Amino acid sequence: MTALVPRAFSKLRFSVIALQWAGNLFAMLLAAAWLQIPDSHAWQFAFSIISAAILVIGFCWLQVATFSRLRPDSPGATVWLRILGFALVAALWILLAQWISSGADSIPNYAYLWNSKLSPGMRIAFSPTRIIAGLGILLNVLIWAITALLLPIAITLSTQGLRRPSWHDARRPYARILYWIAVFVFCILTTQFTSVLVSWKPGKSISGEVVSVVVRLAIAYATDILLWCLLLAFTAAWMESPPELAPAPEP
Numbered sequence: 001m002t003a004l005v006p007r008a009f010s011k012l013r014f015s016v017i018a019l020q021w022a023g024n025l026f027a028m029l030l031a032a033a034w035l036q037i038p039d040s041h042a043w044q045f046a047f048s049i050i051s052a053a054i055l056v057i058g059f060c061w062l063q064v065a066t067f068s069r070l071r072p073d074s075p076g077a078t079v080w081l082r083i084l085g086f087a088l089v090a091a092l093w094i095l096l097a098q099w100i101s102s103g104a105d106s107i108p109n110y111a112y113l114w115n116s117k118l119s120p121g122m123r124i125a126f127s128p129t130r131i132i133a134g135l136g137i138l139l140n141v142l143i144w145a146i147t148a149l150l151l152p153i154a155i156t157l158s159t160q161g162l163r164r165p166s167w168h169d170a171r172r173p174y175a176r177i178l179y180w181i182a183v184f185v186f187c188i189l190t191t192q193f194t195s196v197l198v199s200w201k202p203g204k205s206i207s208g209e210v211v212s213v214v215v216r217l218a219i220a221y222a223t224d225i226l227l228w229c230l231l232l233a234f235t236a237a238w239m240e241s242p243p244e245l246a247p248a249p250e251p
Contacts, residue, residue: 015069016066151235173239189227
């Protein structure tokens with residue numbers, strides 16, 4: 001642990017934070033502009049499809065470029081194969097997260113059903129409200145676990161491509177309990193801090209509310225990016241092989 005912290009912070013360079021901060025902000029602004037593209041004509045629809053593909057490729061390149069600054073690139077790994085590798089992992093995460101989140105609509109039905117099957121004394125302790133809250137937490141934990149499983153794979157494919165990735169490097173963080181704790185703490189902090197900060201409304205006038213929204217979103221975005229880069233730096237450090245111990249001197 002004592003050697004991990006210096007290695008992780010040595011990877012957390014200003015270029016990594018600046019690239020994530022500026023790149024993701026630019027990508028979100030382009031995505032907001034893309035939503036305004038009309039599609040009433042064939043050429044507008046074609047332009048919308050092409051610009052969406054360019055936007056997705058640019059976002060994937062942004063993450064690949066960030067991961068390359070945290071871990072050295074593998075010789076012979078073309079940038080297109082690395083982008084494709086990250087895109088496949090990101091698409092898998094989105095599909096799994098949406099599939100798990102889709103179960104949230106059925107949670108109230110299961111909560112009332114399970115509560116009705118309990119004894120009268122247990123129904124008070126395990127009320128439908130508590131069951132709904134517990135099942136919601138369980139779904140979030142499953143999504144966080146999938147995030148922890150796919151993050152080292154995404155970093156590996158983004159730096160080594162699809163030809164000969166080193167799966168041994170990707171598996172190293174799984175054996176570290178601190179890695180799982182770091183991912184779960186990151187997910188909790190980003191979701192809760194952002195939710196609390198965005199829902200807070202200190203201003204009462206229209207101008208005060210506008211300024212408040214801009215400032216709160218800026219603080220939440222900057223904090224989330226910093227925590228994300230910190231998680232990436234520690235994950236990249238966990239993916240490295242442990243330094244070999246020097247042999248003990250002979251007596």
